[in-house]
Amino acid sequence: MNNISDEEILHLFQDKKTQSQAFSLLVKKYQERLYWQIRKIVLSHDDADDVLQNTFVKIWKGLLNFRYDAKLFTWMYRIATNESLTFLKDKQRRNIAFANKDVEEMLMANLEADEYFDGDQAQIEFQKAILQLPEKQRLVFNMKYFDELKYEEISEILETSVGALKASYHHAVKKIESLLKLEC
Amino acid sequence: MNNLSDMKKDQPFKVPEDYFENLSDRISERIEQEENPKEKNLVQVLKPYMWMAASIIGFVFVAKLILTTSVPTDFQNQQITQIEDTSTVSTENTDSEIFFDSMSETSTDEIIEYLSDYDIATDELLANL
Numbered sequence: 001m002n003n004i005s006d007e008e009i010l011h012l013f014q015d016k017k018t019q020s021q022a023f024s025l026l027v028k029k030y031q032e033r034l035y036w037q038i039r040k041i042v043l044s045h046d047d048a049d050d051v052l053q054n055t056f057v058k059i060w061k062g063l064l065n066f067r068y069d070a071k072l073f074t075w076m077y078r079i080a081t082n083e084s085l086t087f088l089k090d091k092q093r094r095n096i097a098f099a100n101k102d103v104e105e106m107l108m109a110n111l112e113a114d115e116y117f118d119g120d121q122a123q124i125e126f127q128k129a130i131l132q133l134p135e136k137q138r139l140v141f142n143m144k145y146f147d148e149l150k151y152e153e154i155s156e157i158l159e160t161s162v163g164a165l166k167a168s169y170h171h172a173v174k175k176i177e178s179l180l181k182l183e184c
Numbered sequence: 185m186n187n188l189s190d191m192k193k194d195q196p197f198k199v200p201e202d203y204f205e206n207l208s209d210r211i212s213e214r215i216e217q218e219e220n221p222k223e224k225n226l227v228q229v230l231k232p233y234m235w236m237a238a239s240i241i242g243f244v245f246v247a248k249l250i251l252t253t254s255v256p257t258d259f260q261n262q263q264i265t266q267i268e269d270t271s272t273v274s275t276e277n278t279d280s281e282i283f284f285d286s287m288s289e290t291s292t293d294e295i296i297e298y299l300s301d302y303d304i305a306t307d308e309l310l311a312n313l
Contacts, residue, residue, distance in 0.1 A: 020212065027208045035204075039197055049203075056211045057218055119196030127196075146193060173188060180188075 004029070006072040013063055023063070027056060030073065033147075034080045040142045041084035043107050043127070045116040051087045055080045074156040081139065081157060104131040129179040133172050140165055141172040 004025055012022035034055060039048040058079050066075060088103050095106065108131055111117055111124075119127065130138060139158060143149045144165075151162045158165070 023215070024208050024212060027211050031204055031207050035199070035207075036195070036197075040195075043197075045197070045199060052207075053211055053214050057215060060215050116198040116200070117196055118198060123196040145188070146195065177188060 010063070010066065010072070023060060026059070026063075030076060033073070034076060037077060037080050037142075037147065038084050040146060041081070041139070042088060042110075043117075044110040044114040046114075047087065047091070047110065051080070051083050054087070055083045058083065070156055071153075074153060078157045078159075085135070103135075107131055125180065126176075129176045132179060133175060136160075137168050137172040137175075140168040141176070144169050145173075 009022050009026050009029070012018040012025070031052070035048060035052050038051045038055065039045070042048050042051055055076070059076055062079075066072065088107070092103050092106055108128060111127060130141060133141060136158070140154060143154045143157070144151075149157075151165050154160075154165050155162050160168075
């Protein structure tokens with residue numbers, strides 16, 4: 001069922017009678033990719049679940065107005081990224097314990113408390129190093145290193161030039177390597 | 185471990201069992217709720233206003249009860265009588281004709297005696313004319 005093309009899904013979505021079915025197909029096709037994109041930003045499973053649902057509600061509301069000037073997946077990826085960042089800022093604002101701390105400290109605490117994280121010590125150190133990157137570099141690093149997206153795709157999602165993304169990724173890699181050396 | 189090539193790319197994150205199998209249904213339910221929020225019936229809509237009206241009625245009732253029980257009836261009647269007397273006197277006092285009549289009954293000797301008792305100088309009397 002996941003082989004259905006985006007164009008077919010969008011065509012089905014235009015018709016009220018097949019709208020729900022089309023959206024269900026869309027969710028099944030992209031749920032995992034979007035989930036992992038969100039999870040890498042918010043880290044905890046419960047938060048990722050909340051953000052993923054919010055993301056699909058936004059997609060539902062905007063899908064009728066979607067235009068083909070961007071790829072469907074790129075557009076959804078951008079919504080997921082924005083929803084994740086907004087969620088983290090709201091969560092930090094609401095959480096008194098982290099009111100005067102960085103988002104990264106809150107994320108690390110969430111990660112350590114998450115029952116759905118079973119990384120070994122090296123992976124915990126790796127996540128800590130990623131969290132020390134500035135927000136934009138962290139996003140670029142996750143998309144390039146883990147998701148292996150092309151710079152052109154990342155450029156569409158983050159609305160940043162390819163040149164700037166290459167520089168960001170280069171700095172991110174250097175910083176992580178230097179942090180991991182310090183940890184050893 | 186000195187560089188990224190030594191790191192495993194596998195994510196150390198897990199998801200609950202069957203999470204992705206049920207996700208589509210849960211998202212459909214969520215969208216259904218957003219699209220068709222349950223309509224509130226009339227009682228639910230009017231509930232806050234009904235509470236407000238009940239509070240005001242209750243407050244008025246309690247206030248009336250306190251006022252009627254805390255002030256004894258005899259005292260109230262006494263107060264009313266006093267008020268009526270005072271109003272009568274003040275009406276009489278403002279009647280200039282009666283005032284001068286009562287003054288005319290006082291003899292000149294009595295006035296002189298009163299003034300001498302209180303040692304009021306003639307200049308003070310003239311100054312207050």
